Amino acid sequence: MKRPLVLAFDIGTQSTRVMLIDQHGNILSKVQKQYEQPYYSQNPGWAEQNPSVYWNTMQQTCNELKKISENDWEDITCVTCTTIRDTCLCLDSSYSPLRDVIVWLDKRKASCCDSIPLINRILFRLVGMKEAVKLQREVSYCNWIEENQKEIWDKTHKFVLLSAYLNYLMTGNLIDSKASAIGHIPFDNKRGDWMRKNDLTRCIFSVRDDQMCELIDPGEIIGYITKEASKYLSVPEGLPLIATGSDKGCETLGLSVVSDDQAALSFGTTATIQFMTDKYMEPLPFLPAYSAVLKGYYNPEIQIYRGFWLVSWFKNQFCDKEKDEAASKSIITEDLLNEKMKDVPAGCDGLLCNPYFTAGVSMPVAKGAFIGFSDMTTKYHIYRSIIEGIVFALYEGKLVMERRGRRKISSLYLAGGGSKSPEICQITADIFGLPVKTIQTNEAGALGSAIVAFTAQKWFKSIQEAIDSMVHIRHVYIPDMKTHDKYMSIYHSQFIKIFSKLLPIYRKSI
Numbered sequence: 466m467k468r469p470l471v472l473a474f475d476i477g478t479q480s481t482r483v484m485l486i487d488q489h490g491n492i493l494s495k496v497q498k499q500y501e502q503p504y505y506s507q508n509p510g511w512a513e514q515n516p517s518v519y520w521n522t523m524q525q526t527c528n529e530l531k532k533i534s535e536n537d538w539e540d541i542t543c544v545t546c547t548t549i550r551d552t553c554l555c556l557d558s559s560y561s562p563l564r565d566v567i568v569w570l571d572k573r574k575a576s577c578c579d580s581i582p583l584i585n586r587i588l589f590r591l592v593g594m595k596e597a598v599k600l601q602r603e604v605s606y607c608n609w610i611e612e613n614q615k616e617i618w619d620k621t622h623k624f625v626l627l628s629a630y631l632n633y634l635m636t637g638n639l640i641d642s643k644a645s646a647i648g649h650i651p652f653d654n655k656r657g658d659w660m661r662k663n664d665l666t667r668c669i670f671s672v673r674d675d676q677m678c679e680l681i682d683p684g685e686i687i688g689y690i691t692k693e694a695s696k697y698l699s700v701p702e703g704l705p706l707i708a709t710g711s712d713k714g715c716e717t718l719g720l721s722v723v724s725d726d727q728a729a730l731s732f733g734t735t736a737t738i739q740f741m742t743d744k745y746m747e748p749l750p751f752l753p754a755y756s757a758v759l760k761g762y763y764n765p766e767i768q769i770y771r772g773f774w775l776v777s778w779f780k781n782q783f784c785d786k787e788k789d790e791a792a793s794k795s796i797i798t799e800d801l802l803n804e805k806m807k808d809v810p811a812g813c814d815g816l817l818c819n820p821y822f823t824a825g826v827s828m829p830v831a832k833g834a835f836i837g838f839s840d841m842t843t844k845y846h847i848y849r850s851i852i853e854g855i856v857f858a859l860y861e862g863k864l865v866m867e868r869r870g871r872r873k874i875s876s877l878y879l880a881g882g883g884s885k886s887p888e889i890c891q892i893t894a895d896i897f898g899l900p901v902k903t904i905q906t907n908e909a910g911a912l913g914s915a916i917v918a919f920t921a922q923k924w925f926k927s928i929q930e931a932i933d934s935m936v937h938i939r940h941v942y943i944p945d946m947k948t949h950d951k952y953m954s955i956y957h958s959q960f961i962k963i964f965s966k967l968l969p970i971y972r973k974s975i
Contacts, residue, residue: 469542471918472700473911474523475712476548476631478568478734479503481522483530484908485537486915488924490935492906494534496526503568510572513565516554519627520634524697531699542922544635544690544706545914547715548628551648553606555621560633563617567606569648570734570770572823575608581668588665597751602669605649611671624676626650628711635698636688636706640679644710644758651677654753654763655745683708683758684921707921709914710758713737713766718758719913720878720904721936723929728863728874730893730901732883736772736855738862740765746870748862758917759928765870767862770823773883775833775851776802778822783844803888806849811895811948812955813846815839818854819963832971836963852889853952856896857960863897877901880909887942894942896956898949901942912936 468487475482484495500522504512531538551569554562567573577599580586589598602608611618626648629641646652651660651670659677660667681687687706695702709715717729717739724741731737741762745754748765755764771778780788780798787805791798816838821831835850863874877899883889884903894901906912916931925931 467537467540469919469922469924470537470540471915472527472541472544472704473914473918474527474544474546474631475908475911475914476519476523476546476627477712478549478570481519481526482908482911483523483526484911485530485534485541486911488919488931488934490905490912490915490937492908492911493537494530495908496530496533498522498526504570508573512568512570512572514568516562516566516627516630519566519631523631527698527700538701541701541704543918544700544704545709545911545918546628546631546635546706547709547712547910547914548626548631548645550626550645550711550713552627553648553650554625554627554630555610555617556623556625556630556639557620558622560623560630560639562630563620564610564614566627570823571606572604573606573609574603575605575612577602577608577612585665585668594751598666598669601649601666605670607649607670607672618671621676623678624650624672625678629678632687632706635690635694635700637691638679638688640681640687640708642683642687642708642710642758643680644683644708644714644756646680647711647714647755654755657756681708682760683710683917684760686921707918709917711755712910713739714755714758714764715913715917716880716910717741717764717913718916718928718932719909719911719936720880721932722878723759723762723932725872726875728877730859730877730879730881730884732773732855732879732881732889734772734774736769736859736881736883737766738859738866740866740870740872740874742870742872744870746866748866748869758913765866767859767866769820769855769858769862772820772855773881775818775820775822775855776848776883779848779851783847799882799886802845802848803886805845806852807888809843809845809849811853811892811951813837813850813853814841816842816846816850817955817959817963818847818850819967820851820854820858821964831964832967834963834967849892852883852892853896854960856893857952857956860896860956861961875899879903880907882907887940890940890942891945894944895948896952898944898946898953900944902938903940903942905937905939 480499482497485493554566628645633639690704722729757764791801819834822833
């Protein structure tokens with residue numbers, strides 16, 4: 466063996482990536498394949514996908530990776546797999562899917578006509594959880610399936626997240642990591658295990674205890690690559706599949722965010738700000754902190770749904786000319802847009818974006834809005850206002866979580882597609898008024914899962930030793946404090962007032 470390598474799968478919303486990572490954090494080779502479509506919609510707001518799409522894409526990417534990395538293949542010591550969260554499916558008694566996957570973007574709602582126990586209703590009302598519980602019941606996919614596809618629910622032997630299903634296909638064991646158990650499922654995030662029968666919120670979910678799979682801690686072995694999976698994926702038979710966690714959780718660790726004064730920003734399809742803490746804290750009332758891939762820790766998080774998806778939306782709706790120009794220059798359209806927006810001043814000459822194009826738990830009736838159009842507004846003003854709006858929303862999340870966690874963030878670490886842009890990184894530094902750091906790779910999720918795997922296999926004595934060896938700061942963006950002051954004036958006098966002013970209109974448009 467020349468050096469130990471981790472074979473890391475990262476199953477995203479729009480693509481699958483697989484790569485080989487060494488103990489110094491180098492990505493030796495990588496293959497990525499976009500899905501023909503990230504999901505399909507049978508009805509407005511729905512998002513589903515055939516489960517074979519993920520498995521087949523894992524095969525295609527891994528087989529191609531082996532072809533270009535043949536000399537390194539014998540050095541692989543283990544496999545990891547991190548996936549998108551809150552993406553679930555129903556399995557029959559032979560663990561075959563009974564229906565297509567419901568993807569986390571799906572916004573269907575159950576009617577939940579059946580009442581929950583009286584004592585629970587009284588307690589929910591007493592602690593101010595009545596509305597939160599109602600919403601959680603409605604948006605839990607298990608409840609919708611039980612109501613609307615009863616014949617499927619009656620046959621459902623196991624109700625699992627995508628991560629557990631892919632683990633089963635690779636090892637024959639239907640086991641998931643506790644750090645992957647993130648979704649509308651009966652999981653006790655504080656205790657790090659399935660809810661007990663007498664837990665107050667257990668009644669929200671229609672999932673029975675026997676329908677849930679086994680859970681293990683990050684760093685433990687889920688199982689070993691089977692003969693069938695080895696033949697299909699071209700992964701050596703018998704390699705251990707090591708439990709890690711969800712994509713965002715692995716990303717936070719991969720960015721080296723493990724102390725109280727750090728925060729991880731993820732600029733992906735969903736934009737998030739996430740902390741790492743050994744004390745359980747809800748980032749918002751009744752919104753749980755998730756189990757981290759670092760055992761004994763939690764990841765409080767605030768999400769901006771459809772975060773940098775807005776960039777793709779804008780590009781596809783308004784930028785045919787820029788697409789052609791970018792193609793002629795052999796660059797991606799986003800790079801051209803980022804270059805163009807440098808001519809737009811901070812604050813976009815008064816144009817503000819309210820980036821909540823998809824409602825979340827804390828803003829169930831929110832919609833997106835642009836405010837402040839004038840005869841000076843160009844498409845590049847709109848583009849920059851989208852970026853600024855997302856970052857303003859994340860900044861607001863930081864302030865909320867700092868107050869609730871009684872902590873102060875002094876540095877930010879960026880990952881995700883948006884972090885590839887120096888212009889976006891600088892806007893982020895200027896709005897937050899904090900140094901923004903990027904690391905040696907944009908594949909922070911896979912890197913985080915590799916950190917867990919190498920530590921579990923004793924190549925490092927601790928997670929911190931693995932971080933010191935594998936995570937390297939590539940660039941630090943220093944805020945321009947004059948620009949920060951301008952942004953803070955906009956934030957306090959305008960941005961934080963938009964949602965409350967538009968709320969009556971949002972409610973009427975439901």
